[in-house]
Amino acid sequence: MKKIEILKKKVLSKEWATLNEYTYSFKRNDGTTQIQNREVYDKGDGSAIILYNKETHKIILTRQFRIPTYVNGNNDGYMIEACAGLLDGLTPEECVVKETEEETGYKIETPKRLFHSYMVAGAVTEIIYFFIAPYNESMKIAKGGGLKDEGEEIEILEFDFDEAYKMIFTGQIIDAKTIMLLQHMKIEKIME
Ligand SMILES: Nc1nc2c(ncn2[C@@H]2O[C@H](COP(=O)(O)OP(=O)(O)O[C@H]3O[C@H](CO)[C@@H](O)[C@H](O)[C@@H]3O)[C@@H](O)[C@H]2O)c(=O)[nH]1
Numbered sequence: 156m157k158k159i160e161i162l163k164k165k166v167l168s169k170e171w172a173t174l175n176e177y178t179y180s181f182k183r184n185d186g187t188t189q190i191q192n193r194e195v196y197d198k199g200d201g202s203a204i205i206l207y208n209k210e211t212h213k214i215i216l217t218r219q220f221r222i223p224t225y226v227n228g229n230n231d232g233y234m235i236e237a238c239a240g241l242l243d244g245l246t247p248e249e250c251v252v253k254e255t256e257e258e259t260g261y262k263i264e265t266p267k268r269l270f271h272s273y274m275v276a277g278a279v280t281e282i283i284y285f286f287i288a289p290y291n292e293s294m295k296i297a298k299g300g301g302l303k304d305e306g307e308e309i310e311i312l313e314f315d316f317d318e319a320y321k322m323i324f325t326g327q328i329i330d331a332k333t334i335m336l337l338q339h340m341k342i343e344k345i346m347e
Pocket residue numbers: 171172200201202203239240241242254281283305306307332
């Protein structure tokens with residue numbers, strides 16, 4: 156018998172995204188088998204990016220309201236984040252170019268793919284693909300701000316890299332994908 160066998164998939168909720176309950180048999184290392192149930196939230200995969208300018212030592216981040224944080228201790232519910240979006244059928248590269256233009260107004264051509272990661276492996280199927288890309292003022296072709304029709308109201312923020320990095324430790328940047336990208340840029344000396 157295989158280590159894992161999916162026995163049942165029950166849709167608990169299918170609205171904007173899908174919450175499924177999986178029942179599966181799990182063969183333990185001692186040879187015994189257990190039946191387990193787990194709720195799994197499927198909202199698709201996404202891409203995230205930080206734009207950087209080595210000359211000015213600045214990076215582009217966004218700020219927007221996030222209800223899950225508001226209901227779990229993040230005072231006004233606003234989050235400073237790397238620009239990001241759901242793939243919606245695009246490749247990670249296509250998605251990140253489109254989201255960057257929609258949210259920040261910058262038209263990037265050469266996003267560099269770095270790594271990918273499950274973000275909440277115990278409950279959410281989502282993989283995020285991580286990117287960085289250089290930017291300068293000549294690439295600003297639109298206002299950005301996101302899609303009003305979809306309820307988005309996204310502020311575009313330009314930070315000195317070192318200031319943004321410090322904000323991880325003051326609790327002003329508390330978004331995992333953003334922290335991961337800032338730490339990557341620090342470790343790999345991207346701004347030096
Ligand atoms: N109606 C409705 N709309 C929703 C719902 N959930 C999200 N949306 C809308 O769907 C759009 C998603 O925007 P994107 O820019 O594509 O994604 P994102 O929310 O920025 O997600 C990014 O960050 C997330 C948090 O770190 C990531 O989970 C995600 O992969 C991606 O990287 C937004 O307009 C948002 O309001 C919902 O339950 N109902």
